[in-house]
Amino acid sequence: MTNKQIIIAAIKARPGIRTPELAEETSIDNPRTYIAGEIDRGEILVEPISSELGGRPINTYRINPDNPPDETLNPRQRVVKARAGAQTTEAGFSAALSSRGDLHISDGRKTVQLTPAQTADLIAYLDRINVDQVMKAAGVA
Template sequence: MTNKQTLIAAIKAKPGIRTPELADETGIDNPRSYIALEIDRGEILVEKVASELGGRQINTYRINPDNPPDETLNPRQRVVKARAAAPATEAAFSAELSSRGDLHISDGRKTVQLSPSQTADLIAYLDRINVDQVMKAAGVA
């Protein structure tokens, strides 16, 4: 199980778990860094509460029941209606990878910007699939 999956399982088992408890139970230092994307997407909800020892507030975590995280770490597919406008041509497609690891992909109408960690996740995912086989099955040579 990955660190992210371990953290999600711990949060699911104990809704409202605090950061120090989450780190102790999983043995993962700085757990928030592993689940930051799920927090940004609203899949894991964070609430600040007063520390039992006083001082600054700490985070508690719980799974959003209306939008739970994908524990298999597979990409989620969504079906959307195509725009009525003319389709983008291949010439309009561009992809840029910065030296910092940021990836920008554009089809002329929309742009996707990935952080270095998201870029690494995308590359790891693409490494796990046989792109040639998928493209052949899709009818693209």
């Protein structure tokens, strides 16, 4: 298990676990740095509570039941819109390339999903042609 998986498992086992307890149980110094992405995405909820000894508040952690973290730690796919200012006639065009190499292209009506091997072939093909020149010849440039 990775440090992130160990920390997530500890939080899952003990909702409300405090930072010092989390560091002690996992033997990981500064555990928050390993789960910063999950905190930013709202998958792990952080609540500061008053320290028993006074002074600065201590954070407690729990899993968000409505948006739990991906325990397999697979990369998340991001869908990005077509380039800003691009001239398109169809609304809703989007393309997403996952870190695994899967490519999803959608125009709102149809979706094409390419495997990593197919994505590599497409990129190799596009690298061999002058897209600007082809688009200019088609009257789209």
